[in-house]
Structures are given as C-alpha cells and as structure tokens.
Amino acid sequence: MSQATNPASSGPAGSHFEGQVGASYLLSMLVGAEPRGLPGAVITRVAFQRAAEGFPLDDIIVHAHDASGNAETLEVQVKRDVTFAPKDEVFQKVVGQIANASGTADFWNGRHELGIAISRSSHKIDGPYQDVLTWARQLGNATTFFDRLERPGLANPDMREFVKTFRTHLGAAGRKTTMKRSGSSCAAFRYLSPIHGERFGVCGTRERARCPRPSPGGRPTRW
Numbered sequence: 519m520s521q522a523t524n525p526a527s528s529g530p531a532g533s534h535f536e537g538q539v540g541a542s543y544l545l546s547m548l549v550g551a552e553p554r555g556l557p558g559a560v561i562t563r564v565a566f567q568r569a570a571e572g573f574p575l576d577d578i579i580v581h582a583h584d585a586s587g588n589a590e591t592l593e594v595q596v597k598r599d600v601t602f603a604p605k606d607e608v609f610q611k612v613v614g615q616i617a618n619a620s621g622t623a624d625f626w627n628g629r630h631e632l633g634i635a636i637s638r639s640s641h642k643i644d645g646p647y648q649d650v651l652t653w654a655r656q657l658g659n660a661t662t663f664f665d666r667l668e669r670p671g672l673a674n675p676d677m678r679e680f681v682k683t684f685r686t687h688l689g690a691a692g693r694k695t696t697m698k699r700s701g702s703s704c705a706a707f708r709y710l711s712p713i714h715g716e717r718f719g720v721c722g723t724r725e726r727a728r729c730p731r732p733s734p735g736g737r738p739t740r741w
Contacts, residue, residue, distance in 0.1 A: 536596040539635045540566060540578050543594075553580050555592045555633040560584075574618040575632055590629040593619060598637045602647055604683045613687035616710065621693070632710045646676035651710060 546553050547561035559582035569576035575593035582590045595615060600608045616632055619625055636643070650667070657663045667673045667681060 535598050535635075535637050536566075536577055539594065539596050540564065543578060543580055553582060553592060555594070555631055556580060556582050556590055556629075558584060559590045572622070574615040575612070575634075576615075578635070584629070588628065590631070592631045592633060594633045594635050596635040600634065600636055601640070602643065602680060602683070604679065604686070609683070610687045610690070613684060614691040617688055617691035617693045634710070642676055642680075646674055647680050650677040650680055654710075 543553055543561065543564045545551075547564060550560055552559055553561050561580055561582045563581040565571075565579040565581070567576055568579050573579050573593050575595040577596040578594040580592040580594065582592070584590060595612050597608055597612065600606060600612070602609050612634055619630075619632060624630070650673070653666060654663055657666065667678060
C-alpha cells in the first residue's frame, strides 16, 4: 500500500506548479466557470492531497455538480515532466494510480474523471496521444475502438504505441489486459485527459491559457 502524502508537504511535481494548477481550479470555482476536465460542471469544492481519503490521483480533487445537481468528481495528478513514452517511469507510476482509481465500484457510479496536469506539452501529446484519448471517449465500446486503432490509414504508429504502453503499464499494475481487445484499458482511457498547465491557467490540450469565464450553471454554492 502506498503511503499518503501529508497535505502540508509539497507534491511530487513541486509546490509551485501544483499551486498554480490548484489556484486555477479555485478561481474557476469563485467565478462559477466550468473546470478543465469536467465540461458543463460547476465546482463546489477543491481539495488537495487526499490519497488517505481514497483518491489515488491525489494532488487535486475537484468536486462539482452538473446542471441537474448530480455530483461529479475530477482527480488530478500534477506532473511537471511526463512524456507518456514507453520508458517514462513517471507515466508508469501514474497508470498504476489510474488502475487503483478505476478498480473501485464507486468509480463507475456517476461521473468520475481523471486528469494529468502537465507543465510541458509536445507534438505527440497535443496530437496523436490526445486524438486516441478522444476516440476512447467518443466510441461506444472496446471492439469499435480497437477496430479503428488497427485499421490502416486511420491510426498512426504513435497512437498505437501510446495505447500499447498504457495497456502494458495497466497490466503491470494488476489489471487484466491479456485479451487483444481489452475492455478494461479502453474503459480507463475514456476517463483520462491530459490537462496542460501554462503559467497561471490550466488548459485543456490544444487550448491557450485564459481566465475562466462564468458558466450558465451559476456560481458555486460554497468554498
């Protein structure tokens, strides 16, 4: 069992960048803007370092609700340097945390999203890696996802390598991915988003930093 981080100590990405990411979510809460990684939601509470409370991606926990009042949760792991490459040990560790998060029954009840906040992007992160994550969210099942991934002319080698790396790390963390068309890896993919942090903003991939705007859902109900 991994040891929980004391909220008073700095996270693995360093207190400065983690503080920037957390401050952006707090600002979104204050103005009633939808949070990065939870489109259409309104934040009600932001927590930090909550591994001891059952959140494996524990750096920042965003509690929110949709327009109907249904609870939604976003777990964010903040990483200053991550490449998502096969030999990236940081990514391997985060996938282990994803395996723990998605292995609980509560994860599948309601909307529960996962995010990795990164300080540096790249062509692969903004391009093929983001595209394959979008496919996982938009396509209805694992069979359709892997059919598209393997079809010549639709996916590229970088996309396939990213999925292979994710599945390898997921298997190493104890999740069964031995089947060629693994439903567990595709399902976990649907709930994962890279969140690109730039200066004092937190941006979805392909977006520039900007101040959050109030959402139609109104202001948050509490701090």
